[in-house]
Amino acid sequence: MPQTTELITTLKKLLKRHNKTYVDVAACLQLSEASVKRLFSEHDLSLQRLDKVCALLGMEISDLVHEMRAEHAKPISELSHAQEKEIADDLHLLLVTVLVLNRWSWQDITNRYHFSEAQVIRYLAHLDRLHIIELQPGNRIKLLVAPNFKWRDDGPIMKLFLAKIETEFFRARFSKDSEKLMVLNGMLSDASNALFQRKLTQLAKDFDTLSKDDASLPIGERKGSTVLLAIRDWDYERLFGEQRKPPPSA
Structure with a gap:
């Protein structure tokens, strides 16, 4: 054309x-x-x-x-390491990025946070240059990321989030109606582990779908929610002290 x-x-x-x-x-x-x-x-x-x-x-x-x-333009599914570092190095920019990805308008941001209109527009212009959004006339925001957009594995933003999880996420009793903590221990075969990981992946997709479905609701009817899904080989003795016998000598 x-x-x-x-x-x-x-x-x-x-x-x-x-x-x-x-x-x-x-x-x-x-x-x-x-x-x-x-x-x-x-x-x-x-x-x-x-x-x-x-x-x-x-x-x-x-x-x-x-x-x-x-x-x-082809929607982006992942930023480069350098682009993520730009965002991770400025926590205010990171906050605006996360809010925008959750379909906040610039008015929503200035109404909730201590940012001036000029500050928010400057951050939005930065995201426009990174091709995360398109800043349209009237300061409207058009997301340019793909539906499967994610942060880089072991990238600057994921490392920052993990650090926050270690120091802040578990500082809670998980006793509110909107909170839940489940810790499971068991012994799985490799096949069962792989099956469970697929179920975790589907659960993550369900969470993302619900988040997108609720994007049209007013900000006051939505709450920031974080879900941590993880599984790893972690032997019981790590919890109770090293009690395993050494392997028999040849």
């Missing part, structure tokens, strides 16, 4: 998003509505007219190009 066609297609979507009609465009360009429809159907907008329509939407042509590229 030629780039001009893609650009006009994106422009039509933006007009609809901003509740602008061909009548509005016709008034802006001082043309008849029929002429505007013909220009759009033939993808025959001059640069000058394109600039005027963009101005009608409160944006520049460069913003339109950015929007077009974002529409055709």
Whole structure:
């Protein structure tokens, strides 16, 4: 598809998003509505007219190009190590990142946290540069990450989260209705261990689905929830002291 066609297609979507009609465009360009429809159907907008329509939407042509590229960009499922480090090195940026991934708007963030509007917009612009979001006119946020987006295994952000889990997550009695702690011990074959891991993976997907389903609810009806799923070979003597007999000598 030629780039001009893609650009006009994106422009039509933006007009609809901003509740602008061909009548509005016709008034802006001082043309008849029929002429505007013909220009759009033939993808025959001059640069000058394109600039005027963009101005009608409160944006520049460069913003339109950015929007077009974002529409055709492949959603990212994982950041690079360097990108994660950028976020992990700034805890305020990390907080905004996590909130945005949970579908918070910039108004939600400023209403809940001690951030000014300018601070939040600066953090959102940073996430825009990392292609995690697209910062749209009116400071609307469009997520660009794939549905299976995750932090890098053993990456900067995962290491930071694990450190917080060690020092803070288990500082609770897990006695509230919204909390639950279960510790299981048993002896599993390799096959059973693999089966259980698949069940854990499915459980994680179920959690993610519920989180996405609840994304449309008001912020006041949602609570930040963290689930830790883990299994490892961990012999009982590690709990009760080393009592295992040494292997028989040859």
